[in-house]
Amino acid sequence: MTDRSAFLQGDRPLVMGVLNVTPDSFSDGGRFLSPAAAREQARRMIAEGADIIDVGGESTRPGAAPVGVEEELDRVVPVIEAIRAESDVPVSVDTSKPEVMTAACAAGADMINDVRALREPGALETAARLGRPVCLMHMRGEPRTMQAAPRYDDVVAEVEDFLRVRVAAAEAAGLPRRHLVIDPGFGFGKTLEHNLLLFQALPRLRRMGLAVLVGVSRKSMIGTILDQRPPPGRLHGSVALAGLAVWLGARIVRVHDVGATRDAVRVVQAVREAGAGEGGMHT
Numbered sequence: 001m002t003d004r005s006a007f008l009q010g011d012r013p014l015v016m017g018v019l020n021v022t023p024d025s026f027s028d029g030g031r032f033l034s035p036a037a038a039r040e041q042a043r044r045m046i047a048e049g050a051d052i053i054d055v056g057g058e059s060t061r062p063g064a065a066p067v068g069v070e071e072e073l074d075r076v077v078p079v080i081e082a083i084r085a086e087s088d089v090p091v092s093v094d095t096s097k098p099e100v101m102t103a104a105c106a107a108g109a110d111m112i113n114d115v116r117a118l119r120e121p122g123a124l125e126t127a128a129r130l131g132r133p134v135c136l137m138h139m140r141g142e143p144r145t146m147q148a149a150p151r152y153d154d155v156v157a158e159v160e161d162f163l164r165v166r167v168a169a170a171e172a173a174g175l176p177r178r179h180l181v182i183d184p185g186f187g188f189g190k191t192l193e194h195n196l197l198l199f200q201a202l203p204r205l206r207r208m209g210l211a212v213l214v215g216v217s218r219k220s221m222i223g224t225i226l227d228q229r230p231p232p233g234r235l236h237g238s239v240a241l242a243g244l245a246v247w248l249g250a251r252i253v254r255v256h257d258v259g260a261t262r263d264a265v266r267v268v269q270a271v272r273e274a275g276a277g278e279g280g281m282h283t
């Protein structure tokens with residue numbers, strides 16, 4: 001059997017382009033709902049150098065309502081098929097539902113991105129059977145209510161403990177460790193201060209020995225820092241944080257603006273790699 005995680009091996013940072021196929025996404029809501037529009041956006045991100053395209057049919061931004069399995073299938077499967085028909089770019093499917101994981105992988109998806117870290121009934125078994133890499137993300141609560149006064153005693157320790165438990169559950173279900181990616185879940189049941197503490201702690205999460213994914217693109221944490229700037233004005237802040245995330249050890253950055261982020265990631269990576277093999281800073 002071929003190793004479906006080849007695109008994840010190595011240690012170069014990867015840019016994951018966001019492809020929302022939802023009517024209510026927070027920053028580009030509705031713009032890519034039609035398969036034709038989604039295909040156009042996928043083409044643009046591939047042309048700009050995306051390493052992975054993340055296709056999602058459930059909005060998980062704060063306040064978002066759940067979506068049914070049929071609706072989610074109708075949104076993501078045609079888009080994955082359309083990408084697959086014209087490109088070998090790795091595709092991930094942003095879902096928590098076992099049925100969607102299965103159909104997406106049959107349509108050609110290479111990776112599962114689950115904001116609920118395989119906690120839905122049947123998700124662990126399904127992901128193990130599909131044999132694809134999986135991103136396990138931390139979320140406190142559910143999207144509709146998660147931003148109602150989230151509280152932690154020690155946000156970094158609690159997120160790290162959660163991820164350790166989910167990694168152990170995934171391994172127990174038969175997922176190989178090299179297929180696992182972890183994500184602290186920026187904006188998912190966290191205040192600005194919680195998000196900033198988690199960002200500072202990326203090197204500590206990295207020490208769990210797994211690839212770390214960071215998704216902060218256009219999120220409200222950036223809008224809040226920049227005096228309540230709405231999403232269209234969050235590009236530069238998003239690119240800055242993507243570069244900083246790579247500096248702090250992130251392997252994958254999940255972003256809307258692929259071209260700008262790719263440049264930032266490449267220059268940051270050049271600094272990280274300087275002197276490699278001669279006792280450079282990350283050897």
Ligand code: PT1
Pocket residue numbers: 026060061062094113114115135137183185186187188213214215216218219220221254
């Ligand atoms: C993420 C992520 C995701 N984010 C992964 N998948 C979203 N692995 C969807 C806000 O505060 O970070 N990692 N899938 C989008 N969710 C949000 C959350 C969007 C918060 C916006 C906010 O603005």
